[in-house]
Amino acid sequence: MKTALVTGGAGFLGSHLCERLLADGLRVVAVDNLYTGSRRNMEAFADNPEFFFVEADVCDLSPGDPRLVPPQGGGRIDEIYNLACPASPVHYQATPLKTLMTSIKGVLFCLELAKATGARLLHASTSEIYGDPLVHPQEEHQWGNVNTIGVRSCYDEGKRVAETLVADNIREFGIDARMVRIFNTYGPRMHRDDGRVVSNFIVQALRGDDVTIYGDGSQTRSFQYCDDLIEAMRRYMSLDEAVVRGFFARHALGAPVLNVGNPGEYTVRELAEMVLAKVGSNSRLATKPLPGDDPKRRRPDITLAKELLGWQPRVPLADGLERTIEHFRATL
Amino acid sequence: MKTALVTGGAGFLGSHLCERLLADGLRVVAVDNLYTGSRRNMEAFADNPEFFFVEADVCDLSPGDPRLVPPQGGGRIDEIYNLACPASPVHYQATPLKTLMTSIKGVLFCLELAKATGARLLHASTSEIYGDPLVHPQEEHQWGNVNTIGVRSCYDEGKRVAETLVADNIREFGIDARMVRIFNTYGPRMHRDDGRVVSNFIVQALRGDDVTIYGDGSQTRSFQYCDDLIEAMRRYMSLDEAVVRGFFARHALGAPVLNVGNPGEYTVRELAEMVLAKVGSNSRLATKPLPGDDPKRRRPDITLAKELLGWQPRVPLADGLERTIEHFRATL
Numbered sequence: 288m289k290t291a292l293v294t295g296g297a298g299f300l301g302s303h304l305c306e307r308l309l310a311d312g313l314r315v316v317a318v319d320n321l322y323t324g325s326r327r328n329m330e331a332f333a334d335n336p337e338f339f340f341v342e343a344d345v346c347d348l349s350p351g352d353p354r355l356v357p358p359q360g361g362g363r364i365d366e367i368y369n370l371a372c373p374a375s376p377v378h379y380q381a382t383p384l385k386t387l388m389t390s391i392k393g394v395l396f397c398l399e400l401a402k403a404t405g406a407r408l409l410h411a412s413t414s415e416i417y418g419d420p421l422v423h424p425q426e427e428h429q430w431g432n433v434n435t436i437g438v439r440s441c442y443d444e445g446k447r448v449a450e451t452l453v454a455d456n457i458r459e460f461g462i463d464a465r466m467v468r469i470f471n472t473y474g475p476r477m478h479r480d481d482g483r484v485v486s487n488f489i490v491q492a493l494r495g496d497d498v499t500i501y502g503d504g505s506q507t508r509s510f511q512y513c514d515d516l517i518e519a520m521r522r523y524m525s526l527d528e529a530v531v532r533g534f535f536a537r538h539a540l541g542a543p544v545l546n547v548g549n550p551g552e553y554t555v556r557e558l559a560e561m562v563l564a565k566v567g568s569n570s571r572l573a574t575k576p577l578p579g580d581d582p583k584r585r586r587p588d589i590t591l592a593k594e595l596l597g598w599q600p601r602v603p604l605a606d607g608l609e610r611t612i613e614h615f616r617a618t619l
Numbered sequence: 620m621k622t623a624l625v626t627g628g629a630g631f632l633g634s635h636l637c638e639r640l641l642a643d644g645l646r647v648v649a650v651d652n653l654y655t656g657s658r659r660n661m662e663a664f665a666d667n668p669e670f671f672f673v674e675a676d677v678c679d680l681s682p683g684d685p686r687l688v689p690p691q692g693g694g695r696i697d698e699i700y701n702l703a704c705p706a707s708p709v710h711y712q713a714t715p716l717k718t719l720m721t722s723i724k725g726v727l728f729c730l731e732l733a734k735a736t737g738a739r740l741l742h743a744s745t746s747e748i749y750g751d752p753l754v755h756p757q758e759e760h761q762w763g764n765v766n767t768i769g770v771r772s773c774y775d776e777g778k779r780v781a782e783t784l785v786a787d788n789i790r791e792f793g794i795d796a797r798m799v800r801i802f803n804t805y806g807p808r809m810h811r812d813d814g815r816v817v818s819n820f821i822v823q824a825l826r827g828d829d830v831t832i833y834g835d836g837s838q839t840r841s842f843q844y845c846d847d848l849i850e851a852m853r854r855y856m857s858l859d860e861a862v863v864r865g866f867f868a869r870h871a872l873g874a875p876v877l878n879v880g881n882p883g884e885y886t887v888r889e890l891a892e893m894v895l896a897k898v899g900s901n902s903r904l905a906t907k908p909l910p911g912d913d914p915k916r917r918r919p920d921i922t923l924a925k926e927l928l929g930w931q932p933r934v935p936l937a938d939g940l941e942r943t944i945e946h947f948r949a950t951l
Contacts, residue, residue: 384784387783435748451772
């Protein structure tokens with residue numbers, strides 16, 4: 288039985304990943320400081336005897352920490368998934384330096400652990416490293432357009448330098464690591480107050496409040512359902528190191544970075560109308576002026592993920608929204 | 620008497636800064652691991668009773684280290700200058716992870732020290748944060764065009780995230796910090812083997828070797844003499860915190876970042892011919908094919924530095940080259 292370590296395992300995406308890993312027959316150690324994650328996210332699998340939760344901050348961990356190795360595990364860690372970092376502006380801007388140091392120390396911890404154990408590492412990067420892109424859609428060769436000194440920089444630059452740390456550790460120490468650049472993803476267990484448009488709309492609709500659109504609602508967004516992302520991560524981690532290296536060398540990328548997202552585009556107004564229809568809510572659409580710091584449009588080019596993983600998003604927005612609404616209906 | 624701490628104080632720029640600070644009547648503590656710096660660089664002022672050298676790696680220092688406070692200093696540090704980091708590709712690519720961690724840990728150390736002592740901090744950033752710029756010349760509002768996963772990323776992304784760390788420490792803790800983005804700078808005490816065009820040409824000419832131009836030599840570069848940079852740094856550090864904050868707020872920059880460089884442009888061929896004429900060398904010009912990873916053209920827009928500091932570069936290339944040639948003639 289293989290053992291996987293998941294940092295950020297109590298978070299929205301981390302908890303879906305843990306659930307999937309357990310279903311795939313792995314033993315799972317989840318590390319989380321419960322800052323944005325929660326025990327509730329782990330309820331569905333907390334009783335699984337192969338699941339181990341370590342309440343700890345990834346910034347304080349060292350690779351030799353005995354809590355990382357479950358008693359039954361034979362001392363081995365086979366796979367590491369680094370998902371620890373507040374990922375919504377509401378959260379990461381509340382404690383910018385903590386966010387930045389979590390990006391840096393979290394990946395350093397995972398790299399040290401990978402070095403010490405020989406485990407394969409999947410580092411969760413983000414479409415935010417593209418910043419405010421000058422070209423659409425984004426493909427992996429784009430370098431990004433990011434401000435180093437703004438209020439969002441703590442997240443963007445922290446995640447950028449984490450990619451650099453992974454890339455240089457691969458080159459210098461031959462670590463078997465791979466990175467996904469995750470685009471906007473939604474689903475059950477999203478944080479209800481994280482200010483993202485999907486959770487905002489659903490919560491407003493369920494409460495019967497006005498569903499608030501900023502601007503005229505014609506701005507477009509891409510939405511990936513969480514299960515599609517987790518499927519891509521699992522396929523990516525199942526590939527031999529030589530296959531991954533060969534693929535990215537052929538594509539002239541300095542390190543294995545793969546966009547994972549759903550390229551389908553919807554206007555914010557379309558999303559709002561779909562949510563209202565599915566919730567069967569009496570809420571009305573309300574518009575407010577577009578704020579200065581509006582999240583930027585990003586759309587993934589997933590050509591490489593399709594080619595390398597034989598993968599593409601499967602869950603239509605309508606279905607994903609239904610499952611997400613169901614979750615919020617049960618937990619609000 | 621004020622006390623200044625200079626990290627990288629035995630380096631090319633650091634040693635000029637130490638010399639200037641001593642001449643300005645400050646007590647100086649220089650920290651350097653002598654990786655690219657050298658004792659020879661400090662010969663001109665090593666005997667000054669107000670100069671203290673600490674051989675240490677900035678990555679291993681803590682703000683409470685007793686060596687940082689000279690016995691006569693009354694326990695105070697008034698100014699911190701963070702110049703520690705290998706800055707030429709030859710050096711920084713030899714140990715990419717060490718370079719990256721020096722950027723990160725070095726600035727974290729300086730920020731902690733500034734927090735603990737209330738000292739004013741000048742952080743040396745670089746034009747490399749602009750990467751391969753899409754617009755010329757570069758002004759401070761540009762965000763840069765930088766690869767996160769390439770072989771140069773260790774330096775570029777390390778320096779980018781250092782800016783983010785400074786900016787967020789200013790916002791979160793009210794630290795009195797300022798940053799200069801240093802453009803291509805030359806002068807005595809440059810490392811002779813660092814692969815930069817000025818030192819390359821001078822060393823080749825003095826040795827009577829062919830002076831090697833890559834490509835047709837029509838590519839342009841900007842060259843700032845070291846004394847001009849040091850003058851800008853001193854003026855910048857003499858300004859009241861409120862003046863600095865007001866200035867950058869008015870210019871809608873999220874943190875005090877100031878380009879410091881010489882906007883005058885010369886072709887590489889012009890530079891080679893000036894060096895040959897000044898050295899009186901029998902060397903000939905030789906051309907080689909342009910390598911793939913040719914350093915990118917960058918030219919500073921110094922409007923803000925002129926306005927804030929009443930400063931502009933004073934030393935013409937011809938004069939600066941003469942002083943630099945003199946140095947290399949004496950030390951080769």
